[in-house]
Amino acid sequence: MDVTTNNFPGKIHETPGGGVVLSKLDDVINWARSNSLWPLTFATSCCGIEMMSVASAKYDFSRFGFEVARATPRQADVIIIAGTIVNKMAPVLRRLYDQMADPKYVIAMGACAISGGPFFYNTYSVVKGADHVVPVDVYIPGCPPRPEALLHALITLQEKIKSGLTREQIKETSYLNP
Amino acid sequence: MSLTNDRIKQRLIEKFGEPVSGFEELYGLLSFEAPKEMNLKILQFLFDDDELKFRFLTDLCAVNYPDDKGRELAVVYHLHNLVDNIRLRFKVFTNVQEPDVFTASKLFSSANWMERETYDFFGVNFIGHPNLKRILNVDEMDYFPLRKEYPLEDQTRIDKDDAMFGRGGTIV
Ligand code: SF4
Numbered sequence: 001m002d003v004t005t006n007n008f009p010g011k012i013h014e015t016p017g018g019g020v021v022l023s024k025l026d027d028v029i030n031w032a033r034s035n036s037l038w039p040l041t042f043a044t045s046c047c048g049i050e051m052m053s054v055a056s057a058k059y060d061f062s063r064f065g066f067e068v069a070r071a072t073p074r075q076a077d078v079i080i081i082a083g084t085i086v087n088k089m090a091p092v093l094r095r096l097y098d099q100m101a102d103p104k105y106v107i108a109m110g111a112c113a114i115s116g117g118p119f120f121y122n123t124y125s126v127v128k129g130a131d132h133v134v135p136v137d138v139y140i141p142g143c144p145p146r147p148e149a150l151l152h153a154l155i156t157l158q159e160k161i162k163s164g165l166t167r168e169q170i171k172e173t174s175y176l177n178p
Numbered sequence: 179m180s181l182t183n184d185r186i187k188q189r190l191i192e193k194f195g196e197p198v199s200g201f202e203e204l205y206g207l208l209s210f211e212a213p214k215e216m217n218l219k220i221l222q223f224l225f226d227d228d229e230l231k232f233r234f235l236t237d238l239c240a241v242n243y244p245d246d247k248g249r250e251l252a253v254v255y256h257l258h259n260l261v262d263n264i265r266l267r268f269k270v271f272t273n274v275q276e277p278d279v280f281t282a283s284k285l286f287s288s289a290n291w292m293e294r295e296t297y298d299f300f301g302v303n304f305i306g307h308p309n310l311k312r313i314l315n316v317d318e319m320d321y322f323p324l325r326k327e328y329p330l331e332d333q334t335r336i337d338k339d340d341a342m343f344g345r346g347g348t349i350v
Binding site: 088124125 | 319
């Protein structure tokens with residue numbers, strides 16, 4: 001039986017022989033993951049400028065462990081979709097996402113990545129939201145979102161990971177999946 | 179004396195006479211049209227002529243005039259004479275049922291991609307083009323999005339005010 005206590009973050013699984021350690025280990029792993037998320041350099045339009053600004057000295061997302069931007073999906077943990085996804089880009093995004101190693105996370109930055117954008121919402125070429133193509137963990141509204149908003153989203157993602165809610169764990173959690 | 183719009187017009191009329199028509203000078207830019215069968219002859223003449231020397235194709239695109247029956251599509255060439263630094267605009271019109279226009283890609287290499295783009299968005303069939311297929315849109319697209327007969331995708335959204343984007347429409 002699973003027990004949730006106030007003091008201990010996470011669950012105590014009463015299995016024979018140190019099930020408690022398992023839960024604890026998950027927390028340690030999640031903590032480690034959340035503080036060293038390597039973003040993929042992926043910017044498809046103007047929001048990318050804002051993402052670069054967050055990477056630079058003034059905002060500096062390396063304070064939160066995001067500084068190792070990777071140019072290859074095989075080494076990246078998080079993909080920040082900074083910009084418009086057009087129909088022709090959608091298969092590319094999907095392939096990049098599929099090439100990333102688990103666990104992988106997605107942040108949809110800006111109106112374009114959320115819903116097709118403030119200007120391009122009614123057109124022949126734009127995907128109406130990146131979540132039609134890949135599952136998204138955190139959405140950031142704005143056009144473009146302020147750098148602080150991206151930092152907030154990064155911290156939100158960290159909190160999500162620390163609280164144990166990777167996608168696999170969400171699927172396992174019965175109260176979300178009755 | 180460097181080249182003037184009047185001189186260009188005179189040379190064209192001397193050479194081709196009647197068929198070259200519709201001369202205009204909008205904001206100082208000479209503009210004229212010709213039957214679509216003559217487009218290559220005229221471009222070649224503008225290119226080769228010792229006085230005219232229009233040897234740079236700045237832009238090539240199309241315009242859709244759905245109400246102008248028999249002349250629904252215009253293919254527009256923007257040419258530049260780099261010696262005298264003078265530009266002109268040359269149009270040919272075609273009907274939308276048979277949008278066949280000769281390719282300029284033998285004369286200007288840059289026309290290759292621009293004609294593919296024009297085909298992609300307006301469906302102009304450039305006869306003789308070496309590789310006429312879509313260039314910017316997805317290959318599966320089965321219509322020509324910038325023709326006005328194809329409406330924008332989502333007619334039902336009412337949460338945004340199209341009037342802001344010059345398309346009429348209101349928020350309910
Ligand atoms: S949300 Fe705005 S700033 Fe961001 S990519 Fe779209 S149009 Fe550009």
